[in-house]
Amino acid sequence: MPDETPAADGGVPAPPPAVALGVFGHSVGFLVSQVGAATARHFKDALAELELEPRHFAVMRAIEAAHRQTQQLLAENLQIPASSMVALLDHLEARGLVARHLDPTDRRIRLVELTAAGHARLETAVRIAMGTESLICRGFDAEEREWLIARLQRVASNLGLAAGVHPGDGGSTGACGPAPTERPRRPPRA
């Protein structure tokens, strides 16, 4: 694969009609990243008509899967910081899609659940997700689609990804680093 650049034809300037990045357009890494970003954006745009973002969708699905969860557990499972979870749930609660109930045994805890409207909205969102799925899979038969899913699952496994957890964009400057001694981040207020 190292030789394929058309620059070896002498020294002709030869301005290409478009960018000659075809070589990397022929790699799994580039394609999966390009297609993944475009798919995410398509879904985001389609979901916007429900006043939801993909993370709201993920939160609602997680609540549906296990009713009356703690906010903290929810945040932990989805790998979202607790303070972001507050904002996400505020958004959903303001639209009447989820409800926060005080735990009678421990009044620090809020148990979260979907309302009837939340269930209905989630059903519509699932239909939108299926619409995105059928758009991007246009031209595939069922067997091909299953094959593709299996290969993508293997790639996910090669990357050490947890099933069903979408890491989003991750931290900008290597969010995984434990920062042994540096990263002053934010000085404590005086």
Place this chain on the structure above:
Amino acid sequence: MPDETPAADGGVPAPPPAVALGVFGHSVGFLVSQVGAATARHFKDALAELELEPRHFAVMRAIEAAHRQTQQLLAENLQIPASSMVALLDHLEARGLVARHLDPTDRRIRLVELTAAGHARLETAVRIAMGTESLICRGFDAEEREWLIARLQRVASNLGLAAGVHPGDGGSTGACGPAPTERPRRPPRA
């Protein structure tokens, strides 16, 4: 696919060990988005040791493909705003990887080209990209990999993507919208 939620087993709380999002872990859309984001981050982290980001890599590849391009043409081809291109080229120029030359016939124009160091660095970066490729493709034979690439190219085509152009994350609030009457964006300075 609609019925598979384990919530129909009565009313048992049944706290799941992990999040029960397995249903969407079995869709091309979710997987390609999840895997694409993780692949992009892996590549970004690997590239960081060269003091480069993926967009620098894309810019260098585009310059290599067509030497002595206008900054504007470069920005247009890669679908990056011109002001961002300035910052990217500043970064590369400060490290001696690219050089900006004044066009003798039109002194408004800067023609950009890779230095010798830039070529060398790009070669290393390509090797890093191939490392990411072989990591994510672990366990695939050549035929499977080609098959996967072909399917991903079809998905890209279904999404209307231009070959070789990575749209990144796109605009936060629907960057594709022409904004007929609204979006005050930024009021002109007084």
Place this chain on the structure above:
DNA sequence: TATTGTTATACTCTATAACTATA
């Protein structure tokens, strides 16, 4: 006046730490 490249700024997003209330 139009165009190329540059600088400046405003906006969005999000993670961190302080804070409140409960235990």
Place this chain on the structure above:
DNA sequence: TATAGTTATAGAGTATAACAATA
């Protein structure tokens, strides 16, 4: 003192508009 949730703020990233130089 420790924990659940909340609020506030700092920082990064980036797109838009103004600007300077040249045509």
